[in-house]
Amino acid sequence: MAFLAPALLFIGVFLLFPFIWVLIISFTDTALTGPSAANPSFVGLENYYRLFNASRWMRAGEFGNALRNTLFFVLGSAILGQAPLGLAIALAFHRKKGLVRELVFSVATMAWILPDVAVAFAWIAFLDRDFGTLNAVLGAFGAKAIDWYFEKPLVAITLFNIWRGTAFSMLLFSAALGNIPPSYWETAEVAGANAWQRFRDIILPLILPHFLTDLILITLWTFNTFTPYLITGGGPFFRSETVSMYTYRVAFKFLEFGRGAAVAVVMMAINLVLATGYLLSLRRGRAWR
Amino acid sequence: MRRLLGRLLVGILAASLVGLGLSAETIKLTVTARAVRGGVNSLLVQWLEDVVFPAFEKWMKEQGKDVEVEFIQFGGTDEALKEQYALDLKVGRGADIMGFDGFWIPEFDAAGLVKPLDEIVGPEVWEWEDWKYIPPSMREILGYKGKVYGLPLGTDVRVIFYRKDIFEKAGIIPAGSGIRWQPRSWEELLNTARYLKKVLPDVIPLQINAGTQMGEATTMQGWFMVLLGTGIHMYDFDSGKWYAKHPGILEALNFYKTVYIDEKLGDARTQLIPGARARTFELFRDGKIAMLVEGDWFWRSVLAPGSEWAVPNRNEVVDWAMMPAKEPGAGYRGQNFVTISGGTGFILNPNTKHPEEAWALMRFAFSREMQLEFQKLQPRIRARTDVPVTGDPVMSEMAKALLPLTTVRPMLPGYPKISYEAQLMTERVVAGVMTPEEAMEAYAEAIKEIVGPENVIEE
Numbered sequence: 001m002a003f004l005a006p007a008l009l010f011i012g013v014f015l016l017f018p019f020i021w022v023l024i025i026s027f028t029d030t031a032l033t034g035p036s037a038a039n040p041s042f043v044g045l046e047n048y049y050r051l052f053n054a055s056r057w058m059r060a061g062e063f064g065n066a067l068r069n070t071l072f073f074v075l076g077s078a079i080l081g082q083a084p085l086g087l088a089i090a091l092a093f094h095r096k097k098g099l100v101r102e103l104v105f106s107v108a109t110m111a112w113i114l115p116d117v118a119v120a121f122a123w124i125a126f127l128d129r130d131f132g133t134l135n136a137v138l139g140a141f142g143a144k145a146i147d148w149y150f151e152k153p154l155v156a157i158t159l160f161n162i163w164r165g166t167a168f169s170m171l172l173f174s175a176a177l178g179n180i181p182p183s184y185w186e187t188a189e190v191a192g193a194n195a196w197q198r199f200r201d202i203i204l205p206l207i208l209p210h211f212l213t214d215l216i217l218i219t220l221w222t223f224n225t226f227t228p229y230l231i232t233g234g235g236p237f238f239r240s241e242t243v244s245m246y247t248y249r250v251a252f253k254f255l256e257f258g259r260g261a262a263v264a265v266v267m268m269a270i271n272l273v274l275a276t277g278y279l280l281s282l283r284r285g286r287a288w289r
Numbered sequence: 290m291r292r293l294l295g296r297l298l299v300g301i302l303a304a305s306l307v308g309l310g311l312s313a314e315t316i317k318l319t320v321t322a323r324a325v326r327g328g329v330n331s332l333l334v335q336w337l338e339d340v341v342f343p344a345f346e347k348w349m350k351e352q353g354k355d356v357e358v359e360f361i362q363f364g365g366t367d368e369a370l371k372e373q374y375a376l377d378l379k380v381g382r383g384a385d386i387m388g389f390d391g392f393w394i395p396e397f398d399a400a401g402l403v404k405p406l407d408e409i410v411g412p413e414v415w416e417w418e419d420w421k422y423i424p425p426s427m428r429e430i431l432g433y434k435g436k437v438y439g440l441p442l443g444t445d446v447r448v449i450f451y452r453k454d455i456f457e458k459a460g461i462i463p464a465g466s467g468i469r470w471q472p473r474s475w476e477e478l479l480n481t482a483r484y485l486k487k488v489l490p491d492v493i494p495l496q497i498n499a500g501t502q503m504g505e506a507t508t509m510q511g512w513f514m515v516l517l518g519t520g521i522h523m524y525d526f527d528s529g530k531w532y533a534k535h536p537g538i539l540e541a542l543n544f545y546k547t548v549y550i551d552e553k554l555g556d557a558r559t560q561l562i563p564g565a566r567a568r569t570f571e572l573f574r575d576g577k578i579a580m581l582v583e584g585d586w587f588w589r590s591v592l593a594p595g596s597e598w599a600v601p602n603r604n605e606v607v608d609w610a611m612m613p614a615k616e617p618g619a620g621y622r623g624q625n626f627v628t629i630s631g632g633t634g635f636i637l638n639p640n641t642k643h644p645e646e647a648w649a650l651m652r653f654a655f656s657r658e659m660q661l662e663f664q665k666l667q668p669r670i671r672a673r674t675d676v677p678v679t680g681d682p683v684m685s686e687m688a689k690a691l692l693p694l695t696t697v698r699p700m701l702p703g704y705p706k707i708s709y710e711a712q713l714m715t716e717r718v719v720a721g722v723m724t725p726e727e728a729m730e731a732y733a734e735a736i737k738e739i740v741g742p743e744n745v746i747e748e
Contacts, residue, residue, distance in 0.1 A: 030533075031400070032375045032376070032379055032400060032402075033375050033396045033397055033399070033400045033402065033702075034396050034400055034703075034706075035399040035400075035702055037399065037400030037401070037402075038400055039399050056731070056734075059731070060717070060720075060722055061713065084503050147558070149562065149563075150558050150561070150562060209515050232563065233502070233563040235502065235561060235562070235563060236502075236558075236561035236562060236720065237500075237561060237716060237717075237720040237722065252372055253368075253709070254705065254706055254709070255372065255375050256375075286521065
């Protein structure tokens with residue numbers, strides 16, 4: 001126990017205390033400016049009520065709208081985008097060496113490790129209606145210019161996030177594939193298994209736990225990411241506002257930390273539910289094996 | 290070897306102590322504002338760094354004080370600067386002198402983040418003999434509840450700026466005739482826009498600020514300018530209540546709907562994209578917007594030589610007109626034309642370690658001599674009565690025509706939040722997601738939550 005004390009103290013100070021503190025101020029009208037900044041008072045569940053006020057929950061700029069956008073964003077960019085794409089790249093270069101592999105892996109990893117602000121600027125330029133590279137390329141094929149940020153802001157940040165985060169899934173799957181003993185492939189070859197059979201009977205069962213780990217991590221990351229704010233600012237008219245942007249806007253627009261804390265608590269709860277769900281399925285997956 | 294190291298250490302220690310002793314005699318002051326050399330409010334940086342600071346440092350030296358002043362440039366939006374200030378002040382930090390927008394004062398004062406000058410420096414603030422040149426109306430710009438928090442750079446008015454070259458090309462004004470355009474009602478304004486749209490389809494006829502991207506620029510240059518034309522203000526100064534529902538609000542929203550939705554006389558996209566305001570400046574500079582409702586700051590800073598959006602032959606191609614009420618006599622207080630004023634200036638940071646020197650710098654910068662220097666760079670309506678608007682007939686003319694008609698925002702801590710709701714209300718209409726009736730309903734609901742149902746007027 002004494003041996004654990006420093007670690008427990010660390011967790012207590014840097015994790016438990018802030019968490020309890022956020023929980024406490026979410027029941028107050030704490031703010032940085034205005035009358036309630038000098039004398040914050042207890043407001044009960046009002047902050048939560050405003051978050052879930054049914055009469056306007058789905059209105060643009062409200063929490064429900066942000067939650068729906070986030071759902072689309074996470075489903076589209078992490079679950080349907082990054083994970084399958086990362087797996088596809090890993091499989092395509094499985095047991096292969098050479099320049100193309102190095103090139104693809106380097107480029108994908110680069111997209112993952114570049115600083116947020118630089119990347120955001122690049123994407124603003126890339127998707128610009130009048131001068132953007134993407135529209136120029138589309139235009140060369142005779143397609144009409146698309147006003148990405150104005151007409152398809154949510155699609156734009158979803159594409160961005162696929163580009164941004166695929167490297168992680170790719171590296172994880174490629175490591176997982178590398179761990180499969182070579183004797184399996186030899187056996188499969190002798191038995192005359194085709195590519196699909198190899199995938200279904202060898203690869204899939206062996207990488208399934210990794211797949212779940214990957215999904216846990218990228219879902220949580222995508223749910224909490226803030227970088228798209230640098231590109232669309234959540235707009236136009238809140239059409240690309242995700243929950244993390246909503247939290248920022250509520251907390252910092254008028255520096256109302258009480259309301260911001262309430263959103264943060266709800267976000268934490270959602271994260272917890274997601275993580276628990278995945279962990280349980282991971283455990284069940286192991287038991288099944 | 291060890292001995293050598295020990296001696297070296299002692300030496301370094303001694304040297305740094307001497308260094309500390311020396312630098313302690315130099316007083317360092319910092320000043321910040323939303324201004325960047327060659328960018329936004331470039332002339333302010335020029336005035337401070339090239340004129341005021343060197344002269345002030347010299348003046349202090351003559352009194353035996355070593356003072357060094359540094360200007361910290363801030364290139365973000367007003368909203369981002371306000372956020373930065375709130376965070377800085379809350380933790381007891383920030384620049385000694387801060388460029389401040391007057392309407393932030395009540396909100397910051399209520400939170401105890403800013404303090405009146407005489408509480409920071411002491412009652413000797415009032416010993417400055419130049420106060421007699423700064424009239425009460427100017428002191429109120431950075432004042433609240435009868436207290437003075439800072440000194441304003443001046444006040445402003447709002448008008449419609451239009452491109453003469455476009456108007457001449459469209460045949461609205463005969464070229465070289467010297468005739469000036471001045472609409473008398475909304476209908477006349479809209480008819481001009483309609484005609485421009487027909488004759489020059491590539492030009493955006495009229496841009497009047499809407500939406501939250503523009504922040505306070507929407508409330509001041511957009512919402513107020515339209516709403517005042519219907520005969521009401523956002524706030525009823527007699528009863529001390531906010532207008533939540535009123536036929537005037539609906540008329541104003543319908544004006545927006547006509548411009549951006551029904552007839553597309555303005556471009557809603559430009560209002561709603563990130564960086565909306567800079568984008569409109571750019572479009573106006575490039576002759577893609579014919580009419581833009583803006584403050585005189587737009588003339589004297591945005592379009593001025595040396596600015597990012599400078600129009601080289603500004604005086605030949607840009608002119609201005611007063612914003613008409615809906616109909617003659619239908620405006621606020623029965624006026625034919627409407628405008629509104631605000632003002633920015635500098636306040637002292639309550640956390641300053643050198644209140645005496647910081648106040649000396651403020652006084653110095655607001656002396657007649659220094660203000661006249663600023664006037665040379667950027668003529669405008671200044672805070673001092675002994676500093677006239679010289680050198681720019683356009684500025685003097687605007688001041689003369691519109692200062693008698695102007696009004697101000699209510700100086701109340703709740704104003705910024707209600708202002709945001711007004712921006713949101715216009716956004717809902719110009720984005721086409723709500724009808725004017727629905728948007729007003731949502732606005733009323735929101736401001737009742739902010740100030741309480743007993744403080745609103747519903748008609």
